[in-house]
Every structure is written in structure tokens, then in C-alpha cells.
Amino acid sequence: MVGGGQLARMTHEAGIPLGINFKILSDTPQDSAAKVVREVVVGDYRDLDTLRAFAQGCDVITFDHEHVPTEHLRALEADGIPVRPGPAALVHAQDKGVMRARLSALGIPCPRHRIVTDPADVARFAHEEGGGFPVVLKTVRGGYDGKGVWVIDSAEDPAAAEPFRAGVPVLAEEKVDYTRELAANVVRSPHGQAVAYPVVESIQVRGVCDTVIAPAPGLPDELGAAAQQLALRIAAELDVTGHLAVELFETTDGRVLVNELAMRPHNSGHWTQDGAVTSQFANHLRAVLDLPLGDPRPRAPWTVMVNVLGGDYPDMYPAYLHCMARDPGLKIHMYGKDVKPGRKVGHVTTFGDDLAEVRERARHAADYLRGTIDE
Numbered sequence: 001m002v003g004g005g006q007l008a009r010m011t012h013e014a015g016i017p018l019g020i021n022f023k024i025l026s027d028t029p030q031d032s033a034a035k036v037v038r039e040v041v042v043g044d045y046r047d048l049d050t051l052r053a054f055a056q057g058c059d060v061i062t063f064d065h066e067h068v069p070t071e072h073l074r075a076l077e078a079d080g081i082p083v084r085p086g087p088a089a090l091v092h093a094q095d096k097g098v099m100r101a102r103l104s105a106l107g108i109p110c111p112r113h114r115i116v117t118d119p120a121d122v123a124r125f126a127h128e129e130g131g132g133f134p135v136v137l138k139t140v141r142g143g144y145d146g147k148g149v150w151v152i153d154s155a156e157d158p159a160a161a162e163p164f165r166a167g168v169p170v171l172a173e174e175k176v177d178y179t180r181e182l183a184a185n186v187v188r189s190p191h192g193q194a195v196a197y198p199v200v201e202s203i204q205v206r207g208v209c210d211t212v213i214a215p216a217p218g219l220p221d222e223l224g225a226a227a228q229q230l231a232l233r234i235a236a237e238l239d240v241t242g243h244l245a246v247e248l249f250e251t252t253d254g255r256v257l258v259n260e261l262a263m264r265p266h267n268s269g270h271w272t273q274d275g276a277v278t279s280q281f282a283n284h285l286r287a288v289l290d291l292p293l294g295d296p297r298p299r300a301p302w303t304v305m306v307n308v309l310g311g312d313y314p315d316m317y318p319a320y321l322h323c324m325a326r327d328p329g330l331k332i333h334m335y336g337k338d339v340k341p342g343r344k345v346g347h348v349t350t351f352g353d354d355l356a357e358v359r360e361r362a363r364h365a366a367d368y369l370r371g372t373i374d375e
């Protein structure tokens with residue numbers, strides 16, 4: 001797996017019972033996965049020679065992030081190394097412009113959008129196609145956790161010039177009036193077998209995923225099934241191998257629009273570690289190795305995942321005593337990262353029959369671990 005973050009750490013964990021030899025290409029020896037994986041190559045994923053040397057002896061290459069240059073992936077494929085997902089699929093998770101163009105060509109509902117060249121062009125888009133201001137601007141590559149996304153209120157808005165400074169194409173989108181964000185997570189193997197997890201609700205705070213509720217509360221069955229079908233169709237049309245997260249907006253008029261795609265295990269699927277028969281990490285590994293996929297069904301009526309962000313306390317272990325004693329059903333997943341304010345350092349999961357109670361337990365544990373509450 002290229003990347004040494006928490007996704008690689010948890011994928012490694014899922015591979016242990018299957019006896020899979022797991023090797024990572026990590027930026028530093030201190031990365032989350034580098035601290036626990038035995039075979040670690042430290043190097044720069046932007047360097048083709050480093051990637052080639054890393055790929056030696058690998059049966060298959062997969063990723064914990066989308067940032068490997070597409071042309072390097074094509075070079076690895078040309079060398080005969082199975083790259084899963086392959087560059088032709090992955091480019092849709094790397095480049096929001098390519099993704100929007102392809103999904104629109106497939107007739108998949110997306111926000112109205114167009115590549116724009118400067119603030120005056122943003123104003124033209126707003127007035128002619130986007131339904132007026134506000135408009136959302138995004139750099140087509142390199143954004144994550146809300147970085148690389150701007151909401152512009154007028155052409156004179158000083159922020160309107162910002163996205164153009166990076167020298168990367170800029171995508172303008174209508175600002176969707178959504179009621180909530182959903183994610184449809186599916187896994188597909190090279191054989192074409194695919195499984196769909198229940199559609200979840202994902203709640204963002206300041207551009208960062210905070211809470212995921214599985215299944216999305218109150219989602220009409222037909223809309224949930226339609227979102228699963230949409231994600232399965234995208235996986236098949238784009239020839240995705242592995243886990244595909246389709247981030248969706250649920251609109252006030254009862255439709256879903258695609259926001260973006262991720263072709264790797266995803267934060268909206270962390271609940272599956274404890275809440276589904278087969279986790280997203282195990283199924284991602286099964287898919288990239290072209291093994292039959294595991295049952296994606298939930299184990300409990302409700303599962304809630306809350307991310308633990310770094311707070312004021314560098315050491316979270318003292319908080320374990322209270323959290324574990326208060327709630328024996330609580331599942332804690334820490335990533336072994338240094339605690340910095342606002343950084344994702346772990347997550348907690350709870351499951352059960354009563355959503356309000358399950359949610360309160362996860363919320364309490366995450367806040368207590370972060371140090372924002374003390375009882």
C-alpha cells in the first residue's frame with residue numbers, strides 16, 4: 001500500500017488474520033502505519049524510481065491516498081505491476097474536473113458545474129449556469145478535508161481570486177442547498193463482484209468529518225437503494241477495484257447528488273470495523289487480491305462512529321480508564337499519531353438498538369478523549 005497514514009494502519013490490521021504480507025511506502029518512519037507495519041519503505045511517492053523500487057516483489061499495489069501522480073501509475077502498469085484501483089479509474093478520485101465530466105456524461109446527478117478561468121468567468125458561470133451566487137470553487141487536484149474549497153458570495157469577494165493562485169484548474173459549482181451529507185460505500189473486485197454497505201449519514205464540522213451514522217436515519221428505503229445502485233454503477237462504469245466511497249448531498253427535494261469519489265478505505269466506512277460483518281478494510285484487501293468479497297451487512301440496528309481530534313492533552317491514555325469503565329461496549333481505535341489540536345488521531349465506535357443512546361455514548365467518549373469534557 002502506498003501511504004503510511006491511518007488507513008494503511010487499519011488495512012494492515014485487517015490483513016493480519018488473512019496472513020497477507022503487507023508492505024507500505026511511507027513518507028516518514030513516524031507515520032501512523034509505519035509504527036506498526038514490519039515492512040516499511042520510507043520514500044517519496046511522487047518519485048517514479050522510488051515507486052518502482054517499492055513495487056519490486058509486490059503482487060499488487062494499492063493506496064491509502066489519491067496523490068500518486070497518474071502518469072507514475074501508468075508507468076507501473078506498463079511495467080506489468082497490477083495497480084488496483086488502476087490509473088484509469090483512480091484519476092476520477094484525483095481530479096474533480098475529470099470526475100464531474102465523466103459522471104455528467106454517464107447521466108449521474110451532480111451539482112451544476114464548469115471549469116472557470118478567472119473571477120470574471122466565475123461571475124459568468126454564476127449568472128448563466130450556476131443559479132447565481134454563492135458559488136463553490138474547488139481546485140481540481142490536491143484538496144482534502146475542505147482545503148481547496150472556497151464559497152464565494154460575489155465576483156468582488158476577495159476569496160474569488162484565491163483558488164486561481166495555485167496554478168491548478170478551478171472548478172465552479174452551484175452551492176447545493178442540501179439537508180445532509182450521505183455516503184454510499186461499495187467494494188468491487190476485478191472479477192466484477194461487488195457489495196454495497198448501507199448508506200450512511202456523515203456530519204462534518206468545519207470541513208472535517210465528525211460523526212457517521214449507519215444506516216442514515218430516516219432515509220427512505222427507495223432513496224437508500226437508489227444511492228447504493230448509483231455507487232455500484234459508478235464502480236462498474238469506472239472499472240474501480242477496491243473500496244469506493246461516493247459522497248452525496250441529499251437535497252431538500254428528496255434527490256441525491258454526487259459530491260466526490262474516494263477509491264480507498266474512507267472515513268465514512270470506519271464504522272464497518274465493529275458494525276459490519278466484513279469491514280471496509282478487509283473487503284478492500286479482498287478486492288485488490290481478487291478474492292471473493294465478504295458480507296457487508298450491519299451487525300446491529302445502529303452503529304455510530306465519531307472521530308477523535310487532538311485536543312490539549314498530548315497523552316490520551318489516562319482518559320481510557322474513565323471511557324472503558326463507563327461503557328464496556330465502546331470500541332476505541334487510536335492511530336498512534338502525535339496529538340496536535342484538530343488533527344484526526346483516532347475514532348470511537350458504538351452500536352446498539354437505540355440510536356439516541358448509541359450516539360450519546362460515542363459522542364461522550366470522543367469528547368472525553370479529546371479533553372473537552374471531564375465527566
Ligand code: ADP
Nearest residue numbers: 111136143144145146147149173174175176260
Ligand atoms: P474535499 O476534497 O476537501 O473533501 P469536497 O468537495 O468534499 O472537498 O468539499 C468539502 C465540503 O464542502 C463538503 O463536505 C461540503 O460540505 C462542501 N461543498 C462542496 N461542494 C459543495 C457544493 N457544490 N455545494 C455545497 N456545499 C459544497
